[in-house]
Amino acid sequence: xxxxxxxxxxxxxxxxxxMLFPFAWMxxxxxxxxxxxxxxxxxxxxxxWRWQNYPDALAAMxxxxxxxxxxxxxAVTVALxxxxxxxxxxxxxRIRFRGSEVLFVVFLATQxxxxxxxxxxxxxxxxxxxxxxxxxxxxxxxxxxxxxVFLLRQFIRAVPVELEEAARMDGAxxxxxxxxxxxxNIRPGLGALGIIAFLTSWNSFFFPLIFLxxxxxxxxxxxxxxxxxxxxxxxxxxILAGSAIAVVPTLIAFLIGQRRIINSMAASGLGGR
Amino acid sequence: MAxxxxxxxxRRPDPRPGLARPAAGVRTHDGWWAAFFLTPQLAALAVFLxxxxxxxxxxxxxxWDGLGAKEWAGLDNFAAQLADPDFGLAVWNTVKLALLxxxxxxxxxxxxxxxxxxxxxxxxxxVLYFMPVVTSSVAVALMWQVILAGDEYGVLxxxxxxxxxxxxxxxxxxxxxxxxxxxxxxxxxxxxxxVVIFLAGLQTIPPQIVEAARVDGASGLRIFRSVTLPxxxxxxxxxxxxxxxxxxxxxxxxxxxxxxxxNEGARxxxxxxxxxxxxxxxxGMSSAAALILLVLTLLVTLVQFAAQKxxxxxxx
Numbered sequence: 001x002x003x004x005x006x007x008x009x010x011x012x013x014x015x016x017x018x019m020l021f022p023f024a025w026m027x028x029x030x031x032x033x034x035x036x037x038x039x040x041x042x043x044x045x046x047x048x049w050r051w052q053n054y055p056d057a058l059a060a061m062x063x064x065x066x067x068x069x070x071x072x073x074x075a076v077t078v079a080l081x082x083x084x085x086x087x088x089x090x091x092x093x094r095i096r097f098r099g100s101e102v103l104f105v106v107f108l109a110t111q112x113x114x115x116x117x118x119x120x121x122x123x124x125x126x127x128x129x130x131x132x133x134x135x136x137x138x139x140x141x142x143x144x145x146x147x148x149v150f151l152l153r154q155f156i157r158a159v160p161v162e163l164e165e166a167a168r169m170d171g172a173x174x175x176x177x178x179x180x181x182x183x184x185n186i187r188p189g190l191g192a193l194g195i196i197a198f199l200t201s202w203n204s205f206f207f208p209l210i211f212l213x214x215x216x217x218x219x220x221x222x223x224x225x226x227x228x229x230x231x232x233x234x235x236x237x238x239i240l241a242g243s244a245i246a247v248v249p250t251l252i253a254f255l256i257g258q259r260r261i262i263n264s265m266a267a268s269g270l271g272g273r
Numbered sequence: 274m275a276x277x278x279x280x281x282x283x284r285r286p287d288p289r290p291g292l293a294r295p296a297a298g299v300r301t302h303d304g305w306w307a308a309f310f311l312t313p314q315l316a317a318l319a320v321f322l323x324x325x326x327x328x329x330x331x332x333x334x335x336x337w338d339g340l341g342a343k344e345w346a347g348l349d350n351f352a353a354q355l356a357d358p359d360f361g362l363a364v365w366n367t368v369k370l371a372l373l374x375x376x377x378x379x380x381x382x383x384x385x386x387x388x389x390x391x392x393x394x395x396x397x398x399x400v401l402y403f404m405p406v407v408t409s410s411v412a413v414a415l416m417w418q419v420i421l422a423g424d425e426y427g428v429l430x431x432x433x434x435x436x437x438x439x440x441x442x443x444x445x446x447x448x449x450x451x452x453x454x455x456x457x458x459x460x461x462x463x464x465x466x467x468v469v470i471f472l473a474g475l476q477t478i479p480p481q482i483v484e485a486a487r488v489d490g491a492s493g494l495r496i497f498r499s500v501t502l503p504x505x506x507x508x509x510x511x512x513x514x515x516x517x518x519x520x521x522x523x524x525x526x527x528x529x530x531x532x533x534x535x536n537e538g539a540r541x542x543x544x545x546x547x548x549x550x551x552x553x554x555x556x557g558m559s560s561a562a563a564l565i566l567l568v569l570t571l572l573v574t575l576v577q578f579a580a581q582k583x584x585x586x587x588x589x
Contacts (some may be wrong), residue, residue, distance in 0.1 A: 008392045013512035015385060015402040019461070023404065024418040025428065029419055041431045066312050084313035095303050103311075105296045110322050114522045114570065117563040120322065122552040124339070137447035144317035174306045203409045205525040208552055221411040228415055236419050236426055243412045254407045258400050261407065266469040 026247070030054075030240040037236060053241035057227070060238070063245050065216055066223040073138050073219065074201040080143045081197045082190055089152035090178050095166070104153075111146040115206065123210060137211040138219070142201060148193050151268060154180055155189030192264035195257075202250070220246050332560040339554050350561035360562060362537065363545040364569075366452055370541065371520040373456035374463075379462065379512060382467030387501070389468065390475045399472070403465035410462065414529035417458045421445050445531045448538025455527055455539065459520070467512055475501070476509035503586040510585045513533075514577055521570050542566045 029037070030053055031046035055065070057229065091097075093106050122141065123132070131137040163185070164177045172180070183190070208222040224246050228239045254261060333351070334345040354360045385402065389395040405413060420429050423443030433439040444454040478501065486496050502509075524543045533539040533548075542562065550559030 002437070005392060008388050012385070012392065012398050016398055019401050019464070021406060022413075022420060023459070025420060026412075026416045030375060037426055041428060042435060046357070052563055084317065085311040088314035091307045095307045095310065097307035099305050100307070107318070110318055112571065112574070113326055113567065114518070116524065116546055117567045118325035118329055119546065120556050120559050120563065121325035124556070125320075125325060125328070134444050137283065140317070141321040144314065144321045146318065149314060172553055174303070174310075178310070200409060203407075205409070205411055206526075209528075210547075221409045221525075224409070224411045224415070226292060228418075228529070239415060240419065243415045247408055247412045249403060250407060254404065255400065258403070259396075262399055262403050264405075265406070265466060266473040273345050 023087075023247075023251075026240045026243055029236060032237045032246045034235075034237065038177050053237045054245070055118055057238055058246060061227045061242065062216060062218075063220070063223065063242070066218050066220045069135065069217060070202055070219040070221075073135055074143040074198050074267055077139050077142045077201045078197045080139070081145050081148055082201070085145055085148035085193070086152050086156075086183060086186070086190065087178070088149045089156050090182055092149065093153045094128075094155040094161075094182075095174075104174055106147045113254075116211060118190060119210065126211065132211055133217060134211075135217065137202070138207055141195075142204075145197070147268075148197065152186060152189050159185045180224040191260065192267055195261050196268055197266045199261075208238055216241045242243075318479060329560045329563060332557050333564050335557040339556055343557075346557055351560050351565070353558065353564060354562050359537075359540065360542075360545055360565075363540045363542045363562075366539070367541045367543075369452050369519060370456055370459070370523060371517055373453065374459045374520050375513060375516045377456070378460040378463060378514060379467060379509065382464055382512075383505075383509070385464070385468050386471035386475055387497075389472055395472075397470060398530050402468050405462040406465045408462070408526035409514075413458065413462050414526045415460050417454075417461075418445070418530060420568050421454050421458075425445075446536060448536055449575065451531055451536055451538040455523075455530060458526055458530060459523065463516070463519075463527070467516070469511055471508060474505050478504045506585040510577070510581045514574060517573055517577070518570060521566065521573075542569075 007128075025125060028044060031049045031051065033046075033048075033050045088107075092100065092107075106252060126132055126141075129136075131140075158183055163181050164248060167177050167181050203221060204219070205221045205225065208219045209225070212218060212222060215223070215226070224242055227242045227265045289388055334348070336346040336349070389398055392398075419426055421427055421444040423430060423446045425431060427444075429444070430441045433441045440449045444450050481502055482504075483496060486500050491499065514517055523541060524547070527533065527539050527541060527544065528547075531539040533541070533544045543566065546559050546563045546566065549555045549562055553559075
């Protein structure tokens with residue numbers, strides 16, 4: 001290899017270690033006992049390995065329930081988001097109606113409003129609905145997603161109109177065209193959006209913190225924050241065992257699907273170009 | 274096509290040539306179908322976004338704790354917030370955080386993306402740098418807590434003390450340093466996303482242009498300044514806008530890493546909104562603070578769009 005390549009690899013590896021270190025330290029600390037952390041805080045390896053932190057963490061908090069909650073909330077949110085935003089995107093891309101352009105701009109403008117600005121009225125409204133301390137408060141509002149409509153509209157516009165013309169000649173209606181012609185042709189877009197929507201829901205913390213109270217309804221991030229909030233710094237081994245329980249399965253899923261996940265996020269970052 | 278035209282003589286010419294082509298029966302006036310396809314998203318947006326925004330504007334002019342009657346307060350809430358030293362501190366901290374995370378985070382991401390674009394086997398690094406992006410912000414905050422803690426548990430400060438004899442500040446406890454600590458964690462956790470976005474942008478630059486510049490004798494630095502940077506500027510602009518907005522909305526990591534309840538130095542506008550609304554139950558006051566945040570966000574975004582006209586290069 002040329003020296004320039006070697007230098008670049010060295011710099012990138014150094015940066016990579018900085019990215020890796022907090023994860024590694026979390027895992028190592030999660031096996032340490034209090035005494036070792038106090039006496040030899042710079043010891044890398046646990047001595048002795050305290051496996052007990054993991055059963056203790058699992059016994060202290062309902063992590064299994066939280067995993068199920070997070071998983072099904074994310075799955076339902078993704079399904080609803082994909083269906084409704086693909087429908088709206090289809091209307092904007094393929095159907096002429098009065099005010100189409102204006103409505104699309106309004107759509108995009110609503111995306112500028114941060115969730116934090118509407119949080120108090122949203123909370124009061126969901127309380128009226130009786131949705132506070134219910135998973136509905138996390139699923140239904142999350143379906144409103146102008147960005148998803150924008151992204152899928154880009155994909156639909158790239159589908160040749162001739163495909164739909166042919167189907168219409170054969171007597172297919174609007175819905176058949178949408179369902180049987182357009183949707184199968186924008187699968188990469190749906191996949192990318194699905195991944196982004198899943199991660200957003202899976203890692204969401206602000207809304208569960210405000211909308212949920214019951215421990216058995218908690219999502220993984222919410223449970224983790226409560227778990228650490230109840231403990232003092234003395235319990236770092238236990239806290240980090242809890243963090244590892246929350247993080248490691250996500251990381252494994254990421255490593256399996258890394259190419260698609262990264263490409264989806266990169267494409268969305270470019271505004272769907 | 275002749276058949277199609279004969280069957281649908283009312284076909285109109287597309288007013289926007291070059292965009293999606295008009296097609297018989299595919300792009301026709303079809304108000305009812307449009308309504309059908311739009312209704313689910315439109316209804317969700319109206320109920321969960323537009324209505325709460327209007328409600329927030331009304332609430333901001335009210336005095337209300339959620340229980341008693343709503344009282345008209347005029348501009349009192351805004352005046353109270355603008356006069357409140359806590360709010361001033363929150364604005365200052367929010368701005369400070371944006372000034373630290375946006376330029377440093379994006380510059381670092383750009384450097385890494387350029388390096389990745391010129392090495393073989395970049396896929397491995399891409400995965401490594403991207404790991405924090407998919408990790409829950411709560412877990413990220415907890416992971417960094419044990420690194421940055423000021424007591425004997427904090428591995429950073431104990432290392433600095435043991436190996437270099439440096440007496441480092443209590444990053445999370447000292448109000449003067451806490452924003453710096455939050456900025457480091459924010460940059461760390463968002464770096465991978467910006468890297469892959471820049472990398473995707475870099476890969477759209479035609480290699481012929483870079484090659485032509487090299488043949489003409491341009492140095493690496495010159496190519497960066499005159500080819501890479503202008504061609505990447507739309508991506509950089511987009512990322513800057515997004516980074517500023519998300520830094521203005523930062524909450525999760527701050528809340529877990531250093532609860533601003535215990536360290537005033539970590540108070541941001543979003544935390545102020547949260548505390549007023551959900552700790553003090555001053556709904557009107559909280560909405561006023563939230564609207565000030567919205568106006569600030571819009572102003573900063575507008576300034577960026579004005580600046581891009583001179584700084585960002587678009588093809589054709």
